[in-house]
Amino acid sequence: MLVSLLIIAVILFVVYVKWRQTYWQRKGVTSIPSMFLLGSSPEIILKKVSIGKAFRMRYEEMTKIDRLHAGGYFFWDPVYVPLDPGLIKQMLTKDFHYFMGHGQYYHPKDHLTMNLFNLEGEPWKAMRTKLSPTFTSGKMKLMFNTLLEKALLLQKLIDGYSDKQEAFLIKDLSERYTTDVIGSVAFGIDCNSIEDPVSDFRKYGEKSFQITFRKILLMGIFPWNLLGNLGFKVIDIDVTKFFDSIVKETVRYRESNNIYRKDFMQLLLALKNQGSVDGKPNDEISQKNEKTTVLTDDEIVAQCFEFFLAGFETSSTTMTFALLELALNPDVQDKLREEIVSTIDKADGKITYNDVMTMPYLDKVVNETLRKYPPLSFLSRTCSKTYKVPNTDVVIDKGTRVNIPIWGIHMDPNYYPNPELFDPERFTEENIATRPDFTFLPFGEGPRQCIGLRFGLMQTKTGLVTLLKNFEFSVDNKTSIPIQMAGENIVLHVKGDVWLKATKVVNNN
Numbered sequence: 001m002l003v004s005l006l007i008i009a010v011i012l013f014v015v016y017v018k019w020r021q022t023y024w025q026r027k028g029v030t031s032i033p034s035m036f037l038l039g040s041s042p043e044i045i046l047k048k049v050s051i052g053k054a055f056r057m058r059y060e061e062m063t064k065i066d067r068l069h070a071g072g073y074f075f076w077d078p079v080y081v082p083l084d085p086g087l088i089k090q091m092l093t094k095d096f097h098y099f100m101g102h103g104q105y106y107h108p109k110d111h112l113t114m115n116l117f118n119l120e121g122e123p124w125k126a127m128r129t130k131l132s133p134t135f136t137s138g139k140m141k142l143m144f145n146t147l148l149e150k151a152l153l154l155q156k157l158i159d160g161y162s163d164k165q166e167a168f169l170i171k172d173l174s175e176r177y178t179t180d181v182i183g184s185v186a187f188g189i190d191c192n193s194i195e196d197p198v199s200d201f202r203k204y205g206e207k208s209f210q211i212t213f214r215k216i217l218l219m220g221i222f223p224w225n226l227l228g229n230l231g232f233k234v235i236d237i238d239v240t241k242f243f244d245s246i247v248k249e250t251v252r253y254r255e256s257n258n259i260y261r262k263d264f265m266q267l268l269l270a271l272k273n274q275g276s277v278d279g280k281p282n283d284e285i286s287q288k289n290e291k292t293t294v295l296t297d298d299e300i301v302a303q304c305f306e307f308f309l310a311g312f313e314t315s316s317t318t319m320t321f322a323l324l325e326l327a328l329n330p331d332v333q334d335k336l337r338e339e340i341v342s343t344i345d346k347a348d349g350k351i352t353y354n355d356v357m358t359m360p361y362l363d364k365v366v367n368e369t370l371r372k373y374p375p376l377s378f379l380s381r382t383c384s385k386t387y388k389v390p391n392t393d394v395v396i397d398k399g400t401r402v403n404i405p406i407w408g409i410h411m412d413p414n415y416y417p418n419p420e421l422f423d424p425e426r427f428t429e430e431n432i433a434t435r436p437d438f439t440f441l442p443f444g445e446g447p448r449q450c451i452g453l454r455f456g457l458m459q460t461k462t463g464l465v466t467l468l469k470n471f472e473f474s475v476d477n478k479t480s481i482p483i484q485m486a487g488e489n490i491v492l493h494v495k496g497d498v499w500l501k502a503t504k505v506v507n508n509n
């Protein structure tokens with residue numbers, strides 16, 4: 001009897017999955033071929049290629065058939081993939097209210113998940129409004145000296161390798177720099193990972209990205225509210241305890257000793273105690289409800305945690321790929337160094353916030369790096385109410401996942417001819433004007449665009465300026481060229497790592 005029931009259950013499950021995986025066919029949307037149970041990108045689940053690479057392959061296959069849109073499956077769950085930049089623009093901006101969420105798990109009982117990236121609907125809107133004033137250029141300027149201090153420590157470290165003519169892992173060094181920067185400005189503490197490569201921050205930071213297959217499956221199958229109430233935690237308890245204790249201790253220490261520092265933590269404390277970053281109540285939110293104007297300690301922990309995760313790896317990845325391409329393209333490297341040296345000369349040997357943020361060639365080099373290697377290779381959204389795709393009869397149901405293929409678009413020869421070529425001139429004003437809008441999306445777009453865009457650029461550019469002013473970079477023969485991407489990372493990551501060598505530049509400031 002039990003065996004018969006089991007057989008019936010298995011048959012029903014197989015029929016359900018097979019039926020579910022015809023969803024796009026039934027809707028008349030071009031379907032991305034899918035595998036029973038595993039969906040459209042089994043290579044990701046089997047860890048054969050990176051998420052980024054799999055999405056790029058699907059983009060290339062699908063745009064040969066349909067340039068408007070396609071539909072795939074995450075396991076057996078439908079995923080809508082807009083391919084046309086005009087449609088993407090409409091979904092991310094004008095029709096944003098249909099696609100407000102990132103579709104990430106969050107639950108108050110797993111309080112680190114209650115961060116800006118994961119929140120949806122009204123709670124997201126209220127949190128975004130509270131946090132936006134902490135990322136203005138005025139606030140960035142306040143933090144610039146901290147960044148410079150950390151960049152100089154990184155320079156000292158590379159000095160050591162250069163003296164011994166030893167190769168180094170540039171991703172590892174850049175990550176230690178960005179970990180120290182974010183640790184200092186978000187948590188108000190010295191992580192000291194430039195000097196101590198195995199700091200707790202790096203250990204727990206890396207652990208936060210490691211989500212087991214079992215957890216991914218559970219989140220894919222069961223309603224999140226039920227999971228959360230049953231005590232499911234996507235973030236490991238030791239990671240939660242680590243960030244909880246660091247942040248709450250800092251909050252207590254600063255409050256009881258009246259410590260003031262020019263960093264994010266200070267701004268979050270102002271939000272906690274006064275309801276705004278400048279001490280004045282934020283009108284837009286305070287009008288709504290007194291309770292929504294202030295941040296709680298748990299909310300501060302969740303935001304710091306997210307700033308750390310979103311900030312350290314994306315920027316260190318960008319620095320790594322920029323230095324790799326500069327090492328492979330010495331003409332571009334020389335031209336950029338000339339710009340940096342002459343700008344610093346004009347400022348009496350000082351590196352200033354304004355100069356770092358406005359050097360035109362540096363901007364082109366960083367943009368071209370973000371085009372060729374967007375750290376997040378796709379944007380995610382969920383459809384929050386039934387949506388009719390403009391100029392078609394296709395209706396996307398509430399709850400459908402949406403993936404926007406950033407890397408595929410960035411490597412599409414229709415927008416970027418000879419896409420493998422590293423060419424910063426793609427970002428002159430004239431060349432930008434030849435491309436459709438929304439064909440360059442490293443930070444996303446619309447109201448949910450990366451809130452840390454300015455900070456990420458400042459951090460990446462300050463690191464590059466400090467290093468290029470002092471060193472010439474070349475690729476060590478331990479790096480396999482052409483590079484391949486590693487399979488297990490969410491953020492783009494080179495398989496086998498990037499080894500560089502640095503030679504000191506003569507006659508610099």
Ligand code: HEM
Pocket residue numbers: 102116117118128306307308310311312314315318374375376379380441442443444445446447448449450451452453455456457460
């Ligand atoms: C080169 C560096 C960076 C890149 C390429 C990057 C990229 C992105 C992307 C693609 C998104 C999703 C946008 C969307 O859905 O439309 C995002 C969101 C976000 N990023 Fe960044 N990021 C970077 C640096 C940073 C830094 C330094 C921080 C914090 C200090 C940060 C904090 C966030 C947060 C909190 C969100 C969620 C925003 C929201 O949902 O309202 N990012 N980022």
